[in-house]
Amino acid sequence: MAQTESESSGLVLHWLENSRSHRILWLLEEIKVPYTLKVYKRNPKTFLADPALRQVHPLGKSPVLTDGDKVIAESALIIEYLISKYGGTSCLVPKTTEDQETVKYYLHYTEASLHPDMLLLFITNSVRHAPMPFFIRPIARKIANSMDSAFAAPDATKQLDYLESNLEQNGTGYFVGDGLTGADIILIFPLQLARSRAGLTKEAYPHLWKWLEDMQSRDAYVRADKKAAEHVSVGIKL
Amino acid sequence: MAQTESESSGLVLHWLENSRSHRILWLLEEIKVPYTLKVYKRNPKTFLADPALRQVHPLGKSPVLTDGDKVIAESALIIEYLISKYGGTSCLVPKTTEDQETVKYYLHYTEASLHPDMLLLFITNSVRHAPMPFFIRPIARKIANSMDSAFAAPDATKQLDYLESNLEQNGTGYFVGDGLTGADIILIFPLQLARSRAGLTKEAYPHLWKWLEDMQSRDAYVRADKKAAEHVSVGIKL
Structure with missing residues (x-):
């Protein structure tokens, strides 16, 4: 669906490689x-x-969406904006007020509570693997482990248990209602991080694991991945 | 304004000492x-x-607000809920759509972008001051400094510059419009963290400094502080 800039309808995704803008x-x-x-x-x-x-937004972060003169920052707000303006009557716009409120909750929760824990695990992991003299490595590992066990890991486990149970209870394969919503879109990135860094395995979290596989095999996700692959030069393994 | 539980109108703030629930x-x-x-x-x-x-919310975090049977988690959502339901015609409810959108942006931005950076500085600071054998301390300090300079500090400075400039441009002493809004309420906690951990000084950030002093001397803030002081047994110096 991407067009060159000259054909643009005015909707521009300012997309940084290897960032949360992928979703x-x-x-x-x-x-x-x-x-x-x-x-x-x-x-x-x-x-x-x-x-x-x-030049697009003073904080210099991605994603930022511009729609004509309108500049929208913050992933959750971009998702809300796109769905409410362009989601039409698709299931992306939940039919009941209760489901709309649940999606809104996930948009806040994912960015404010879940993502920071996953990010911290990502950072402590970088500490473990940073280039350093061999005699410092065991100490660095110990410090990273202490940070994980004091701050990130107990919370991360609690959050994955919570999400696994929500998904199981909803029973549709999606987080809210019976189709794809903004909740699934926002959750993909921290749950991909969790799979590589926070013990989200097929055995421990079968519903989350299946959800990740389902989302990543959607036609639209595959198209997005393919498009991204054309532009990525710096790799982070997720 | 607090009442004992038996007199409750149904609105209950589940408040954890030394947490973001203070706001x-x-x-x-x-x-x-x-x-x-x-x-x-x-x-x-x-x-x-x-x-x-x-027992109030599966993640066991604070703040959580209950209003009768309704359970609301996530600070930004609680602020939005309280203002929209109980804010009446006070300036807490911005008059223009543009101001309402700006408040909404701050509610997302503060929790999703600003707070994680401040929290990381808080954590690396704990690493520097954790009890450990004397010969490890210089290495721990070096690792904490590397984490700060690679991840948290450049972003923190960029964010404080951004907020200082927004406050200066708005020119009213508040972040949005000409009175207290949800933006001021959500921003107080990470900016208090920034004052103690991220170089928010009177000299470098005069507008943010004055804003902090103004907010903390409001009658309602002083009342909240007094009420909190009655219940705090574990101290964190902010």
Whole structure:
């Protein structure tokens, strides 16, 4: 669905490689609205985002969505905006007020509570594997482990248990209602992080595992992945 | 305004000492609605929250607000709920759609983007000051400094610059419009963390500094502080 900038309808996703912006690309493919993908790269050495992003939004983060003159930052708000403006009558817009409120809760919860724990595990893992003299490595590992056990790991387990149980109780294979909503879109990134860093295994969390497989095999997700692959030069293994 | 549980109108703030729930107490004092304060303590050794919180919400976090049968988790959602239901015609409910959207942006941004950076600085600071053998301390300090300079510190500075400039541009002493809104309420906690851990000084950030002083000297804030002081047994210096 992506178009070149000259054909743009005005909807532009400012997309940074290897960032949380990937799920917005997925959503755009789901709702089949014309958009322009504006690609920003990371510095291969420092891994910092292209400073050109700061011309779009002062914090220089991604994703940012522009729709004509409107600039929308924060993943949860972008998801809400896209679905309410372009979601039409698809299941992305839940029919009941209760489901709408639950989606809204997930949009907040995922970014405010779940993601920071996953990010911390990601960071302590970088500490464990950073280049350093061999005699420091055991100490670094011990410090990273202490940070995990004091702050991130107990919370991460509690959160994965909670999400597994929510998914099981809902029983449809989606987090809210019986189809794809903003809740699934926002949750994909921290749950992908959890699979690689926080013990989200097939055995321990069968419902979350199946959900990840289902989401990642959706046509729109596969299209988004393919599009992203064309533009990625710096790799992070998820 | 707090009442004992037997007199409760149904609105109960489940409040954990030394947590982000303090700002909800402040908001309740601002909107002058009757409420019950249900106090939960931290374990003085492990600093973990009272497990009784899990009976209110499965994640066992605070704040949680209950209003009759309704259970509301996530600070930003609680703030939005209280203001929309009990804010009446006060300035807490912005008059223009643009201001309403800006408040909504701050509710997301503060929890999803600003708070995690401040929390990481808080955690790396704990690493620096944790009890450990003297010969490990310099290595721990170096690791904490590397984590700060790779992940948290550059972002923290960028965010404080951004907020200082927003406050200066708005020019009213508040983040949105010309009176107290949910944006001020949500921002107080990470900005208090920034004052103690992330270089928010009077010299570098005069507008943010004055804003903090103004907010903390409001009658409602002073009342909330006094009420909290009666129930705090485990101290964190902010």
